Amino acid sequence: MEIASKYDPRAVEEKWYQFWIDKKLFHSEPDHRVPYTVVIPPPNVTGVLHMGHMLNNTIQDVLVRRARMQGKNACWVPGTDHASIATEAKVVKMLAERGIDKRSLSREDFLKYAWEWKEEYGGIILKQLRRLGASCDWDRTAFTMDEVRYESVIRVFVDLYNKGLIYRGVRMVNWDPQALTAVSDEEVIYKESRSKLFYLRYYVEGEDRYIVVATTRPETILGDTAVCVHPEDERYQWLKGKRVIVPGVGRAVPVIMDEYVDREFGTGALKITPAHDINDYNLGMKYGLESIDIFNDNGTLNEHGGKYAGMDRFACRKQIVKDLEEAGLIEKIEDYTNKVGHSERTDAVIEPKLSAQWFFHPAKFKNTYRHWLENIKDWCISRQLWWGQRIPAWYLDLDGRVETIVALNEEEALKIAKEKYNHTGTLRQDEDVLDTWFSSWLWPISLFDGIRNPGNPEISYYYPTADLITAPDIIFFWVARMIMAGEEYMHNVPFRNVYFTGIVRDKLGRKMSKQLGNSPDPIELIEKYGADGVRMGMLLTAPAGNDLPFDEAICEQGRNFSNKLWNALRLVSGWQVTSETSTTSSTSATGTDTNSVAVQWMEQRMAQVLEEIEKDFDQYRLSEALMASYKLAWDDFCSWYLEMVKPAHGTPIDRETYDATLSIFSRLMLMLHPFMPFVTEEIWHQLETKKLELRTKNEDSDEHLSSQLLALTSNFSIMNQHMLTSVYYDQRLLDEFDTAREVIAGVRNIRNTRGLSPKETLSVSYIAKDDRFQVSRFEGVIRKLGNVSDITAITEQPAGALQFMVGTAECYVPMSQNVNKEEELKKLQEDLKYYEGFLRSVMAKLSNEKFVGGAPAPVIEKERNKQRDAESKIAALKAQIEALG
């Protein structure tokens, strides 16, 4: 048996992933089984794998693999998102690097470049997922802009338009001056920032008096069309009906009065710039104010900026402040902290801007999502980009007015134009594309072609999906909208459960991000610790819903665990098996009795843990389930079971125990497989091969048959074996083992503290106070693992022995040499003190009449038991102290 002592994940992982792919084990087709569907939250097509994806996809894979092993028809559909803003930005950048200006290209040429880019870099993230072991059905890989998804989006747009849920209108939108597009409210992130509050003087027209107005954005005075005060504000009553001069601009604007103004803030006077602030816009509408847009799309000042035209908005702010100061129009400047909206995608400061956009009106879903969407607002779904689904709206200029035609394609649009307006010329299609979320909200439906082809066998079978695993920060972007689409088009929500993962943070609690550079490269981690190790690291730090402070050390723990399993395989593989059957074997005193009780115990223990794990999975407590499996494998199986049945050096193991061991080991691999797919597949195969070799060898079957069987085994995979289910287990046997374990630990502790060699055989005697102390079944185990020659029940405590307690039983280890009286006494005294204190607290309860009167009988009985146990321990300790002293 030449097996390396260090497990090498690399070759194993490559081999088995290819095997799974070759055998098409991830592929799913509708059949008679119960479906278990998961759709991947599609990552950006341009993205690379980061730790958030690792977590998210590991969880999905665990659930999918487990469901598959439970006999469900598991279907995990992968795909990517076209991410219009992010991708278009990257393509623009790439073109710029090649010296090409986007504006010099036609839409078609630009899209050609974009597709090229997508083909080249688009697959990366999905390839990386393979390294993680993700068992996605790659044959179903989708893209939000592929034919099915593109058409689905267009159909939905047309349909919603016809239902009156989509409209085009001029509204104040969040403008991203870097990406040059509108973004939705959800895509604006407000960040606290230190800024200044400028107090500006607005002189009253034709008078020397002035009013002071506070603003954080002095450059917007160029677009001022009014000043507003509270109608009941005593300070400003004299301004009623007057006009004031916008400082530095010279324009006279009216003073209006509205309750909107907060009298406490600033000076209680507010300047109104309807084109550049949503609240000002509303006031402008109310009072019929003029709206002066002073910005170009890229955030520079336009012709309304006068001498500032062409300047960037922030440069302009500086300059205008300087100019106003020189003109004596600034009263004062204060430091001020406020929140400034930034674009989620580009981080540019958002500029409120008036423009014509398309909106989706979700009011009809208000009741359904009251708890999520208290203040539901219309969703701006158009984006001023080329990369994405182009809005299927065509415009027709008819004698000065514009008619809008929404249709599936140009041909349809032309037909409508002809029928409705008797127009036969060309039409102008809307230049904008749809928000990416407008395609992702259809994902669970469009993946199965349920939009274009309602009621098809796939959508009927796979929808609704089982679990959606996603991050909580896209509840509004994505989850809520998917539910809306599901109800609108499938009359059913798209998933049964939503599992919200935590946010991956670094050790300092900071969110992992590219800018901070605090995110490890997942692929490097996999190279270092193996995919199984990294998966385990992710899962152990991620109790459901919590943020996970990621620490590489836990991947190391995962790697070590793989190695531990690997070495257990090495051990078991090396054992020689007796040719005779176990019943006639009489190899040693600690032989088959010990082994058979060991097997019994391990079986019970597995059943017990299996029950735990099932409960954990029911509650999606994956890290608990993994931890329970980890302890079962490491502590119970390796540290206890294997040590119990391990044959003495150079001696063989009996056949029955060996078979049982292989079987237990193999089943352990099944339990662990969803968490650690690679190492378990490898070990499982080796174990199955071993089993088969053994069987065919022993039964004298012909070699041809056995090689055929072997070939067959090599075609099997652990991943579609049947997952174990919990069965009845014998709690009493488990309890007895725990007693034996404590005896062994007691003996080992004595060795450790007294510096005795593990090779020196000791003997143990005990005084049991009641039948809770049962060691007969596990005597052989105690002998073997404690290196104890004999275990004797006695009634009198022996002289010159060291002592420890297991429950209420006193255990003694007679010493040949003299024991250190001082030290032993000290130990005993400490114990005595503890139990006396314990007894006091118990007695305090029992002598409290209110307790005895008020507590239920079982509780009182428990207290009485505590009292009895404590008293007997105290008596025993006193006797020992007496004997020593």
Next chain:
RNA sequence: GGGAGUAUAGCUCAGCUGGUUCAGAGCGCCUGCCUUACAAGCAGGAGGUCACUGGUUCGAUCCCUGUUACUCCCACCA
């Protein structure tokens, strides 16, 4: 400004309907070991006023009041 959550060992977290799974786990730490599967290992061990305060109760980590600290979501007052 509105709402929600969290606070338990050095770290990350379990702890179901108040009382023996009530003070736990993993990692880390300490001590001793290369015991022929594994030093990526083996054996043993130490660590906590369950944030602070008051209350309910025979009894509180658990229920209630308040305080403090942190986190998240929503709104966005110039």
